[in-house]
Amino acid sequence: MKAIKLKKPGGFDNLQSVEIPSIAAPQEGEIQVKIHANSLNFHDLLVVRGDSPSTDGRIPMSDGAGVVTAIGTGVTEFSVGDHVVSCFFPTWQNGPATLSNFETVPGDGINGYAVESINAPSTSFTHAPKHYNHEEAATLTTAGLTAWRALVVNGKIKAGDTVLILGTGGVSIFALQIAKSLGAKVIATTSTEHKKEKLIALGADHVINYNDEKNWGNAVLALTHGSGVDVVVEVGGPATLAQSIRACKVGGHIALIGVLTGRSGEVPTMELMAKQITLQGIIVGSREQQQEMINALNTFNWKPIIDSTFSIDQLSEAFKYQESGKHFGKICVRH
Numbered sequence: 436m437k438a439i440k441l442k443k444p445g446g447f448d449n450l451q452s453v454e455i456p457s458i459a460a461p462q463e464g465e466i467q468v469k470i471h472a473n474s475l476n477f478h479d480l481l482v483v484r485g486d487s488p489s490t491d492g493r494i495p496m497s498d499g500a501g502v503v504t505a506i507g508t509g510v511t512e513f514s515v516g517d518h519v520v521s522c523f524f525p526t527w528q529n530g531p532a533t534l535s536n537f538e539t540v541p542g543d544g545i546n547g548y549a550v551e552s553i554n555a556p557s558t559s560f561t562h563a564p565k566h567y568n569h570e571e572a573a574t575l576t577t578a579g580l581t582a583w584r585a586l587v588v589n590g591k592i593k594a595g596d597t598v599l600i601l602g603t604g605g606v607s608i609f610a611l612q613i614a615k616s617l618g619a620k621v622i623a624t625t626s627t628e629h630k631k632e633k634l635i636a637l638g639a640d641h642v643i644n645y646n647d648e649k650n651w652g653n654a655v656l657a658l659t660h661g662s663g664v665d666v667v668v669e670v671g672g673p674a675t676l677a678q679s680i681r682a683c684k685v686g687g688h689i690a691l692i693g694v695l696t697g698r699s700g701e702v703p704t705m706e707l708m709a710k711q712i713t714l715q716g717i718i719v720g721s722r723e724q725q726q727e728m729i730n731a732l733n734t735f736n737w738k739p740i741i742d743s744t745f746s747i748d749q750l751s752e753a754f755k756y757q758e759s760g761k762h763f764g765k766i767c768v769r770h
Contacts (some may be wrong), residue, residue, distance in 0.1 A: 436447050436451075436454070436455060436456075436457050436458075436548070436550070436551040436552060437452060437453070437454060437455075437551050437747075438453055438454075438455045438494050438549060438550040439451065439452055439453075439490045439494060439495065439496075439549035439550070439747065439750055440453050440493065440494055441482070441483060441489065441491075441493050441494075441495050442490070442491060442492065442568065443485075443488070444485045444488070445482070445483060445484055445485020445486075445488065445489075446484060446485055447483065447484070447512060447751040447754050447755055448481075448487050448751065449493070450483065450750050450751050450754075452748060455550070456708065457552075457658040458552055458553065458554050459511075460505055460507070460577070461505050461506060461507035461538065461554045461693040462507050462510050462554070463507050464507055464508075464555070464556055464557060465506075465510070465548075465554050465555060465556055465557060466503050466505070466506050466507065466510055466513050466519075466554070466555065466556075466557045466560065467503065467504045467505035467506070467552060467554050468500040468501045468502065468503055468504065468519060468523075468553055468560065469501045469502050469551065469552045469770055470499045470500070470548050470550060470551060470552065470553065470556065470604040471500060471501040471502065471506050471569035471769070471770050472499075472500045472568075472569035472570040472573040472767055472768060472769055472770065473496040473498050473499055473500075473548055473549060473573050473747075473767065473768040473770075474498045474541070474570070474573040474574045474576070474577075474578070474605070474765050474767045475753055475754065475765070475766040475767070475768070476497060476498065476577040476578060476605065477516045477542070477604070477693065477695065477735070477759050478497060478537075478540075478542075478577065479498075479542055479754075479755060480757055480758060481501030482495055482542060482543050483495055483754055484707050484754075484758075487543065489542075489544070489595060490678050491528065493542070493543075493546060493547070494546040494547050494548075494549050494550050495542045495547050495549050496541070496542045496547040496548045496574060496768070497521070497523055497540055497541050497547055497577055498520075498521060498523075498548065498573045498574070498575075498576035498577055498691070499520070499521040499541070499545065499547070499548025499553070499573060499576070500518070500519065500520040500521070500563060500569045500570070500572035500573040500576075501518075501519065501569060501620075501770075502517070502518055502519070503516060503517045503519055504552065506557075506560035507551070507593060507770075508558075510557045512557055513557055513560070513562075513730050516634065517562060518562070518563040518567075518569070518572065519560040519561065519562060519571040519727075520559065520561060520562075520563045520573065520576055520662045520725075521541060521548060521555075521559060521560055521562065521576050521577055522558075522559055522560065522576065522719075522722045522725060523540060523541075523580065523633050523688060524537025524539060524540065524718075524719060524720075524721065524722075525539060525541070525555070525556065525559035525603055525722075526539045527720075527721045527722065528558060528721060528722045528723060529723035529724075530721070530723075531720065531748075532718070532721075534559045534707070535718075536706065540687055541559075544670055545700040549768075551770065552647070559723060559759055561722060561725050561726050561729060562665050562726075562729065563575075563729070564729050564732045564733050565733055566616060566733070566738075567732075567738060567739075568609070570741055570744055570767040570769060571738050571740070571741065572699075573767060573768075574605060574609075574739040574741070574765040574767065575725070575728070575729070575732075575739070576719075576725075577605075577616065577719055578604075578605030578606045578609050578726055578739075578765060579605075579609050579732075579739065580719050580720045580724060580725050581606050581609075581692055581717060581718075581719050581720065582606050582607075582609035582610040582613055582644065582668065582679045583613060583720065583724065583727075583731075584717055584719070584720040584724055585606075585610060585666070585668050585692060585717055585727040586598065586613055586614055586617075586619075586666060586668070586690075587613070587617070587731075588611055588720065588724055589638075589688065589690060589717065590665075590666040590688050590690060591661075591688075592614060592615070592617055592665065592666055593617070593618070593619075594619065595618065595619070595620075596604075596614075596619045596620070596665040596666065596725075597619065597620040597621070597622065597664045597665050597666075598610065598611075598614040598619050598620070598621050598622070598657060598664060598665065598666045598667075598668065599621075599622045599623075599624075599655060599664040599667045599668065599679070599682050599683075600614075600622075600623045600624070600639075600668045601623075601667075601668065601669065601670050601671050601675060601679070602624065602625060602626075602653060602671070602695075603623075603625055603630050603633070603634065603668060603762075603763045603764070604670060604762075604764075604770060605669055605739075605764060605765045606668065606692060606693070607623070607636070607668060607670060608649065608710075608730060608739075608763070608764045608765075609739065610668045611623065611637055611638065611639060612637065612638075612735075612737050612739075612740075615637075615638040616735050616737070617692055619665075620640045621624040621638065621639045621640055621641075621643045622639070622640060622643065622655055622658060622659075622664060623639045623641070623643070623680075624642070624644075624645045624647070624651055625642060625653055626644065626645060626646050627644070628644070630737050630763055631644060633763055634732040635738070637730045641658050643655070643658075648679065650681075651678055651682070652677070652678035652679065652680070652681025652682040653681060655681075655682035656681065656682060659684070661684075662684050663681055663682055663683050663684030663685070663687060663689050663710075664683055664684060664687060665684060665688065666687065666688045666689075667679045667682060667683050667687070667688070667689040668690055668692065669689050669692060669693070670693030670695060671692050671693055671695050671696050672694045672695055672696040672697055672698070672700070673696055673697045673699060673700020673701070674696030674697065674700065674748070675696060676689075676691070676702060677701070677702070677703050677706075680703055680706050680707050680710070681703075681706065683710060683712050684710070685710045685711060685712075685713050686710070686711050686712070686713075687710070687713070688713045688715070689712055689713070689714045689715070690715055690717050691714060691715065691716045691717065692716075694719050695770070698705075701724065714715055715766070739764065739765055740763065740765065741764055741765050741767055742763050742766055742767075743756065743762065743766055744764060744767045744768070744769050745766070745767070745768050745769070746768070746769055746770075747767075747768050747769065747770045750768060753768055
């Protein structure tokens, strides 16, 4: 069967399509899944570019969605034919976070889902939403669950709250859709008028072009009559964190998710302290949280925003497009 492997030291041209042996029947506690789709995340981009080095010959892609084709003994949660989606942390089933690295993450510490079929413990997957196709389901593993945890699990948003999202990547668009479904208001930032129009069409209440408003934290305060937002989904990192703190209300919550602008930087600790803001780092979430999210998605009438879909043989082109930053929402790969 076919798989995509990443040759050291990484780079788009070092993604190679190879033939690997077909897999045997699943063992006790395992399911066999035929993978139909993946979605691209910033984490996958770091691995493939070699910024976050992995083992030579690693099969990339942390997100995988497909169909159960066989089950091992002792498996009762799934049946042959079920549509399923992978978990980012297969070993984090529930409870508080206990992981601070990517040693167990598919596509990084272990082989991922750029492969035709895989055997894995049944606890490495959950059911997919009933009304999602495989590409749509594949967007949930990383981006969807990160947004869900930021807003619902940790942010505890409620109707009438105001949420600030940064940019138009997968996590931010999911956060916009989730927040609006739960009755919150959304302020978004973006870099172009074209993306601004798309955000408004999705329900954003206000959109700030950060190229025009360099101090967009103050612009957020003006839009909220000086009070600030309840929750910030902070995907930028050091170059945007100060503005996010400025935009947050007293006693508000910032979910620190991304490192798009770097891995370290200065923090205005006086303002953070004075506003008594909760600043919490997030790396995706647990399997239980994913199940809770999918239960909620089954009641919502919207689906993830997919910018474009490439074939698995076009994986290098898909990553190049992701790196360009021209996408709005998720980029998917179809097998």
